[in-house]
Amino acid sequence: MKTVFVLEGILLTTVFYGCNRTEEGTSPTYKDLTEAVYASGSVFPRNEYKVLANADGILQQQLVSEGDSVKRNQLVFVLEGITQGAREQAAANIYRQSQANLNTNSPVLAELEAQLQTAQTRLANDSVNYVRYRDLYQQNATSKAELERVQLAYQTSRNDFAARRSSLQRTRNQLYVDLQNSRSQYIASGQDQGNTRIRSFVDGKVYEISKEPGEVVRRNDQLALIGSGREVFVQLAVDESDFGKIRVGQDVIVKADVYPDKVFKAIVRKIYPKLNRVDQSFRVDADFVGELPDAYYGLTVEANIVISQKNRVLTIPKSYVVGNDSVWVKENGEARKIRIEKGAENFDLVQVKGGLNEKSIVVNPE
Known part of the structure; x- marks a missing residue:
């Protein structure tokens, strides 16, 4: 009315x-x-806003109550991540393994470098053998079939050396990419850990608390309502x-x-x-x-x-x-x-x- x-x-x-x-x-x-x-x-x-959870977990600490005044960046809630610790440990292990795969003692690179050295030695031997047979053929001291057999062996060794050198470089590049990716995942897992510590964005007043310690919290669940106190x-x-x-x-x-x-x-x-x-x-x-x-x-x-x-x-x-x-x-x-x-x-x-x-x-x- x-x-x-x-x-x-x-x-x-x-x-x-x-x-x-x-x-x-x-x-x-x-x-x-x-x-x-x-x-x-x-x-x-x-300046009213809803305080939302940035990660899944259990509400471990409620550091404010309705009516309390809060400062910008003040810690207001702490969550205990349900699987966060395991994810962070797994990311750390992958990151350490990626570092090991790219360092000077890398077993992956050591194997490829050994194969490259073997191919280089075989190429050197086949190259010398090819030159010797070529000279013999020019002196009519061997047949053309023998020269072609030695020449084929030399070309095969040269192709094998080039392929192993390319494989080593390609593997080194891929390991570098893997290292950067694992590093990003490791940093992200650390940031997720930080998401379990909820802070106020503004100076203001707590008008409502939506969750209590011990409750399960999902990402984007509302934890509190904060606005200007003045x-x-x-x-x-x-x-x-x-x-x-x-x-x-x-x-x-x-x-x-x-x-x-x-x-x-x-x-x-x-x-x-x-x-x-x-x-x-x-x-x-x-x-x-x-x-x-x-x-x-x-x-x-x-x-x-x-x-x-x-x-x-x-x-x-x-x-x-x-x-x-x-x-x-x-x-x-x-x-x-x-x-x-x-x-x-x-x-x-x-x-x-x-x-x-x-x-x-x-x-x-x-």
Whole structure:
């Protein structure tokens, strides 16, 4: 239900200059009229964020409680990784093995280098043998078949040497890549270990704890809700029918049940264009001006967003309006229905811009 509350001494004060009520009806009177849109909402902290787990594990330590103040980078939770230790040890073992495979005493490289040396020795022998047989053939001291056999052996040895040299270089390159990959995995496993130590991103206040020590925590589970402990704003829901009247910079009067004797002032900061189809309302955010309420998360408030202020305008009670723009008036002892031109209005009063004057007698339609 929409309500416009009246607050003495502030923007929504309505000054009455007299009421010409008679037994037969009432006459329009001049009054100060403040037009406002009612909105309900809640108070929330600035810089609000959900503290999420960055790894799977068991909540080992809860270092803060609801209501505590925290500093940026302060340790707030510690998780015990379920399999983290095993993964880190496996990554360390692979990294050490990769280092051993590439160092000067590497058994993998030593075997390939031995094979390369054997191939080099065989190539040298076959090369000498080929030169000797070539000279003998030129002297007609051996047959062409023998020369071709020795030449084939020399070419085979040369190809084998080239292939083993290429294999050694290729293996050395692959071992280097494996070393870099295993090093990255080892560093990443150490970072995962760091993910079990959850810290606050901001200076603020702990509003909610979602997990307790001993509970199993999955990656991206919410652990807590943290927000600014000093800076707060009011989030309002404005009815769809009134949304077109709202503008950034308009004054807002805010009341909260927990402060029955206080009125807070705010100003519209942001208007959201998406309709909430659940309650047919739009979201409007407002910043407090001057005194702030205490930083209670979700504190329920009611507000009036001031649309316009009219000084000494002709008004009638809103309850006398029939439909959208008609009233019953009494003329010459008879009642008849006429149309009026309306101006600003609030929950109680309607500005009359045309159709009535101070001498008109408006009849209550009830």
